[in-house]
Amino acid sequence: MKYTTFNQKNTDFMLEPMFFGNPVNVARYDQQKHAIFEKLIEKQISFFWRPEEVDVSKDRMDFQGLSDAEKHIFISNLKYQTLLDSVQGRSPNIALLPIVSLPELETWIETWSFFETIHSRSYTHILRNLFTDPSNIFEDIVENEEIKRRAADISKYYDDLIFATQLWQTQGEGTHEVNGETHIINMRELKKKLYLCMNSVNALEAIRFYVSFACTFAFAERELMEGNSKIIRLIARDENLHLTSTQHVLNLWAKGKDDPEMAEIAKECEQEARDIFLNAVQQEKEWAAFLFNNGSMIGLNEEILCSYVEYIANQRMAAIGLGQPFDVSSNPLPWMNNYLNSDNVQVAPQESEISSYLVGQIDAEVSADDFDEFEL
């Protein structure tokens, strides 16, 4: 079905599935099939922040004092996070917007991606402060084998879905040959690709960020690189919200509260979904090994970090009905939670409910006294 930017057909969005129904026309939020997505938009916008607001100047001195092993850990994590947010800043838009069918979900996807671009800009903000010229850091992201391996796995499911959607929207259902390769395009296959892609994104938001988060906060526990830590806290708060959204999508499907065919696919592909998650866990453990290959840092080593990955994977997998495959019952890094608590994220006056800071604030209370000085 050809994509149209304004579907001329009058559709009842209350009857549309989240994806692969009719394309959205009017961006209206007066009636919502899944109201949760508008609540997520509101919450996400209330989190708005700019990297420039966070002073990272003291980090430069801290960084000079780190050991080589610690510098390697710090910079490698920044590189990996840059990759993750580069992917997330564009892919939900490119992969999901062409197939989304609900206005509130469409706007959520755009809001979500926009916040990932704030994250990307903050990595440049951090690196510019540490290095006069950070260009070799960025260049290494596409050359570093450890990062490339992860990038391939993360982008694979997006790329698959994007390509199949393009074929479907230009050629329709059927068997198509492109560059000597045969592709079978039908709705079932498209929905399967969407399901696997959503699981891969969910695993990304659920665990892939957390190895880096743990290292950042381990530096902060030693009062090092605190500007960076403030930024990562803001990022972690956003990522927690993004994770909530992918958990909602997956559970709406699995519980038959959206497209009934997606409920079937969720059952059929459960093992594949689990494998996507377990594979991400494995890759994150390998990443932890790579981080510590020059030596550990105070408060953190490969073993503890791997057990934290398992712990958090248990939580995240249980949330989407995949059980708890790992034998870790208590949090090996309990201090992490202090950094992930939104109360501890500093709130600027203009973000809280002080009306004097609101732009264009109008006093809507009018009493009889207000006319005392008027004379006719």
Place this chain on the structure above:
Amino acid sequence: MNKDKQARSISVTNGPSFLSTPDHSILDDLEVQGIEVEYHCREGFCGACRCKLISGEVDYTLDPLAFIDDDEILPCCTIPITDITLAI
């Protein structure tokens, strides 16, 4: 928070039972008792603290955004309105 300010009994399966404190979330109460519960946001949007409500009823102090299954609650933003039993 708790409209009638009444302390309710909170029981944890395979764990202790204790009384809730009015004006405190179930998560706060659990922490005071030294029971380890995972948490991140403490604002109902991340779902890290979700646990199973075996019996009883709770009230939400805010509109939770995290996914919560039918038999689950978020202790970070709930207070008990009857005696409750939780599985953590």
